[in-house]
Amino acid sequence: NDQRMAGSPRQQLAKLFEESLRLTIPEELDIDPAIAPCQNPKFGDYQCNNAMGLWSKVKGKSTQFKNPQQIGQAIKANLPSSEMLDGSSIAGPGFVNVKLSGQWIAKSIQNMLMDGIETWAPKLSVKRAVVDFSSPNIAKEMHVGHLRSTIIGDTLARMLEYSNVEVLRRNHVGDWGTQFGMLIEFLFEKFPSLEVVNDQAIGDLEDMLAFYKASKLRFDSDPDFKERAQRAVVSLQAGEEKYRKAWAEICKISRTGYEKVYEHLGVELEEKGESFYNPYIPNALELLNKKGLIEESEGARVIFIEGKKIPLIVVKRDGGYNYASTDLAALWYRLNEEKAEWIIYVTDVGQREHFEMLFAAAKRAGWLPADDKTYPKASHVGFGLVLGEDGKRFRTRSTETVKLVDLLIEAKSRCKTALIERGKDKEWTGEELDKTAEAVGYGAVKYADLKNNRTTNYTFSFDQMLNDKGNTAVYLLYAHARICSIIRKSGKDIEELKKVGKIDLAHPDERVLGLHLLQFAEVVEDSCTNLLPNGLCEYLYNLSEDFTGFYTNCQVVGSAEETSRLLLCEATAVVMRKCFHLLGITPVYKI
Ligand code: ARG
Numbered sequence: 001n002d003q004r005m006a007g008s009p010r011q012q013l014a015k016l017f018e019e020s021l022r023l024t025i026p027e028e029l030d031i032d033p034a035i036a037p038c039q040n041p042k043f044g045d046y047q048c049n050n051a052m053g054l055w056s057k058v059k060g061k062s063t064q065f066k067n068p069q070q071i072g073q074a075i076k077a078n079l080p081s082s083e084m085l086d087g088s089s090i091a092g093p094g095f096v097n098v099k100l101s102g103q104w105i106a107k108s109i110q111n112m113l114m115d116g117i118e119t120w121a122p123k124l125s126v127k128r129a130v131v132d133f134s135s136p137n138i139a140k141e142m143h144v145g146h147l148r149s150t151i152i153g154d155t156l157a158r159m160l161e162y163s164n165v166e167v168l169r170r171n172h173v174g175d176w177g178t179q180f181g182m183l184i185e186f187l188f189e190k191f192p193s194l195e196v197v198n199d200q201a202i203g204d205l206e207d208m209l210a211f212y213k214a215s216k217l218r219f220d221s222d223p224d225f226k227e228r229a230q231r232a233v234v235s236l237q238a239g240e241e242k243y244r245k246a247w248a249e250i251c252k253i254s255r256t257g258y259e260k261v262y263e264h265l266g267v268e269l270e271e272k273g274e275s276f277y278n279p280y281i282p283n284a285l286e287l288l289n290k291k292g293l294i295e296e297s298e299g300a301r302v303i304f305i306e307g308k309k310i311p312l313i314v315v316k317r318d319g320g321y322n323y324a325s326t327d328l329a330a331l332w333y334r335l336n337e338e339k340a341e342w343i344i345y346v347t348d349v350g351q352r353e354h355f356e357m358l359f360a361a362a363k364r365a366g367w368l369p370a371d372d373k374t375y376p377k378a379s380h381v382g383f384g385l386v387l388g389e390d391g392k393r394f395r396t397r398s399t400e401t402v403k404l405v406d407l408l409i410e411a412k413s414r415c416k417t418a419l420i421e422r423g424k425d426k427e428w429t430g431e432e433l434d435k436t437a438e439a440v441g442y443g444a445v446k447y448a449d450l451k452n453n454r455t456t457n458y459t460f461s462f463d464q465m466l467n468d469k470g471n472t473a474v475y476l477l478y479a480h481a482r483i484c485s486i487i488r489k490s491g492k493d494i495e496e497l498k499k500v501g502k503i504d505l506a507h508p509d510e511r512v513l514g515l516h517l518l519q520f521a522e523v524v525e526d527s528c529t530n531l532l533p534n535g536l537c538e539y540l541y542n543l544s545e546d547f548t549g550f551y552t553n554c555q556v557v558g559s560a561e562e563t564s565r566l567l568l569c570e571a572t573a574v575v576m577r578k579c580f581h582l583l584g585i586t587p588v589y590k591i
Contacts, residue, residue, distance in 0.1 A: 003165060007123060008521035009100060009108075010035050010039070010046065011544040012084060017048045020078040023052055030352065035070075037519070044089065044097030045515060051075060051094025063454040068094035103354065103513045106503040109571045113498045117578045121163050122525035126341045126375060128166045128282045130334045131142075131157045133346035134262075134269055137174030139183055139212045142261065144386040144394050144460070145348045147404050151449050151584065153346040158582045159524055167336060168270070172330065175251050175273035178320070179212075181233035184246045185225060186215035208254050264408045265442060269394045272330075280329040281321050285314060287330070291365050305360045312357040327358050331378065335367055341375040344531065349382035349455060355382070381531045384457035386449075394460050411442035414466055415474075436588050440474055441466075443585035447473035450583055451537040471541045473585055479544040481591040483573045487566060490557045494570050501563040513568060516546045520575050525580065533583070540579040547572050 006012055017033035025031070034049040055068035065071050072094025079088060079098075086101035092318050114122055133153020136142040157167045218225050236243040255271075262269060283302075294302050294314060302311035314325045334340045345355055359378050362368045368378060386394040416437035419425070425433055448465035452458045468474045487494055505511040523539040526532075556565040580587045 007119070007559060008525065009084070009518055010522045011123070012035075013046055013048075016080055016082055016085075017075070019080050020075050021050060021054075023078040024074045025058065028057060037476070038097055039215065043091055044087075044099045046098050046100070047091075048075060048096040048295070049097070056093070066235065070094075072096050081282050088270070100515065102505040102511055102514070105511070105517065106505050106516055108518055109514060110498075110503050110567070113567065113571055113574065117520075117574055118162075120521045122521045122528065124163045124165055124525070124528060126160075126165050127573055128168070128338070128340050128562055129160055129342040129344060130168045130170055130338065130340040131160070131344045131346065132170045132172045132262050132330075133157070134258075134267070134346075135172040135174070135347070136254075136258050137177070138251050139208050139217075139275075140174070141209045142258045142404055144404070144407075145383075145409075147257075147261070147344045147557070148348070148383050148386060148449055148454075150261070150265060150267055152381065152454055152533060153344075153444050154265070154584050155446075155536075155582060156344060156346070156381065156528075156531060158584060159528050159533070159536070162524065162578075162582060163528055165342075168334075168340060171269040171271040171273070173251075173255075173271055173273035176231075176275040176278055176326070177322075178233050179430055180236055180247055180250070181229040181231070182215050182219045182225075183212065183250050184232045184243055185229045185248050185251065186211070186218060188220075190223075191502060193216070206392070208250075208257060258528055261404045261408070264405060265446070266586070274326045276325075277326050277329040277333060278321070281325050283330040284329040287332070288365050290360070293361065293364055299530065303357075303361045303364070305357050305364075308353075308357060308360075324354065324358065327354075328361065329563070331358065331362055332367065335376055341377070343378045344377070344381055346381045346383070349384060352380060352382050379531060381454065383454040387457050389459060389460045389461050391459075408442055408445060411445050411462065411466070412437050414462060415441040415444070418466070418468075436591075439586035443473035443477060443573055443580070443583075446584055447476070447537065450533045451541075453532065453534050471537075476540060476544055477580075477585070477588050479547065480573060480576045481588050482497045483547065483569050483576070484552075484589045486556060486569055487573070490562070492563075494566065497563055497567055498570070501567050503567050504561065506561070507550075507554050509546075509553045510565075510568060513543075513546045513550045516543055517571055517575050520578070536579060536582060540576065540583075543572065543576060553588060 007015075013035050014033045017035060021031055021033060022029070027107050031054065034053070035046055036049060038044045038047050051068045051072040055065070055449075056073050058065060058071075061076060069090065072090045075090050075094075076090060076096045079085070079096075084100055084104040086099045086104075088096060088098045091097055096227060114191070131153050133156075134146055134150040136146045157169050160167050187468070221228055232243060236247055251273075255373075270524070286292065288303065294301050295311075296302075297311060299317040300313050301315035302313050304311045312324050313322060314328060316322055331343065347355075355378075359368065359380075362378065363370050368376060388394045416433065419433060419437055424436070445463040448460070449458065451471060465472055466474055468478060505514045520539070523535055527535040550568070554561070554565060556562060556569060561567065577587045
């Protein structure tokens with residue numbers, strides 16, 4: 001029973017090796033066990049890599065050890081006996097390889113089937129995190145970059161939530177700044193009879209981007225208008241009723257646009273836009289000023305950062321605040337009011353410099369610890385561009401950037417066409433067809449984005465992402481559906497089997513699959529700590545490959561091992577579903 005909730009194999013092995021290291025070299029107490037999967041499965045499942053590092057510490061001092069290999073030998077000899085191990089060996093200059101017991105792997109999987117996959121959740125040392133993601137700008141376009149931020153941010157939030165971290169999902173929308181003077185004035189001009197826009201006008205303004213562009217044109221070409229717009233900013237910031245209302249209307253219209261995207265994607269976010277932090281800016285800047293961080297430079301107030309040519313501007317020359325002033329106030333708020341231990345910002349890599357400066361300023365102020373190992377911690381999750389198949393920045397046929405909702409709708413409709421071509425419209429109800437097309441279509445868009453290392457650019461291609469072969473959501477969702485159908489067709493009650501059946505990993509392909517299942521928590525943990533969701537995608541793809549290996553070589557239904565193998569099918573389906581869930585993808589059960 002203590003096997004339940006005991007952590008991933010890596011964590012449990014770390015405990016065993018910790019004990020062994022303490023016995024081996026008692027004078028080096030704070031050595032962390034370095035445990036990793038074996039490079040070559042021929043040698044074992046996991047290896048402990050501490051011998052070399054320890055050797056460099058005791059070399060010349062120790063009478064007991066003459067070389068790293070001897071340290072490795074001692075580590076191996078001092079390993080406490082455990083039911084999880086099935087032998088160990090030494091390789092190279094002291095690597096200790098261990099093989100896990102097949103029975104132990106089987107039992108761990110059985111326990112998971114009984115107690116639920118939540119028992120496999122990784123244990124992280126953070127309790128509360130802010131994930132700042134999506135964050136489009138009011139009245140400007142919500143572009144594919146914001147789609148990437150939404151998809152990546154949602155996945156990171158889901159993985160942290162699964163790991164029992166309380167996540168504050170924050171939509172840091174750009175809803176403040178001088179552009180609002182121009183927008184408000186233009187609104188008054190277009191709707192002179194309505195000081196504040198009514199619903200009819202909202203309909204007319206649906207294309208906010210066009211509205212933005214028209215008002216910008218007016219701003220740039222008419223000095224009179226420009227002056228009024230500048231006065232409007234002052235009135236807005238002074239809190240004048242009429243201006244506040246107009247501002248709120250403009251925000252509301254924009255919001256209905258991007259909320260449509262969130263609804264399609266099933267993403268939840270809480271909007272705390274730039275305007276929210278505005279009242280906190282003076283206080284935050286005062287705190288930084290008291291620490292002597294803020295200096296005068298060319299009429300602006302700035303913070304100099306070591307190693308950076310340009311300083312972080314925190315008050316502009318005209319006395320106004322900017323993006324950085326808001327982010328300083330938001331960081332202060334998140335640390336002190338929301339008590340977040342980890343603050344994660346998901347934007348394109350183009351903003352790396354901004355965040356480096358922001359974090360450096362916070363470290364200088366003592367808001368964040370100087371090293372990146374202790375909490376509270378701030379991390380910038382940068383991602384690359386979305387490219388079209390022509391290798392250029394992704395656009396649609398028209399000159400405008402892609403309307404995001406249309407992208408999702410197209411993915412879905414292409415999936416529907418493919419399903420109809422396979423005759424599914426005759427087999428399924430209209431609702432089933434629609435639901436499946438939606439799950440596969442949206443899943444494909446998300447997975448195509450997440451499977452790449454986020455820092456690289458990626459090419460948006462419907463043909464690639466909707467391919468039912470290769471590393472795509474379509475392939476993986478179908479693989480899952482096929483496993484479900486194997487179980488269904490067996491005619492066995494899987495809930496009953498879970499209670500009475502036993503898993504046995506006698507065949508090598510069963511063992512490979514079993515071990516891979518067990519490594520799920522390690523992969524989620526790594527994806528969280530490195531903030532790289534592509535690790536989880538890779539795991540999911542490899543899992544389906546291992547399943548194929550198993551299914552090709554091991555007969556399931558009608559074999560002597562049927563019960564054990566059906567349970568292995570079920571465990572694979574459960575882990576796959578959890579992967580889908582963490583990636584924000586809706587699983588499908590039949591195909
Ligand atoms: N609105 C910004 C943009 O569209 C992203 C905001 C990111 N979050 C932040 N706290 N700066 O580029």
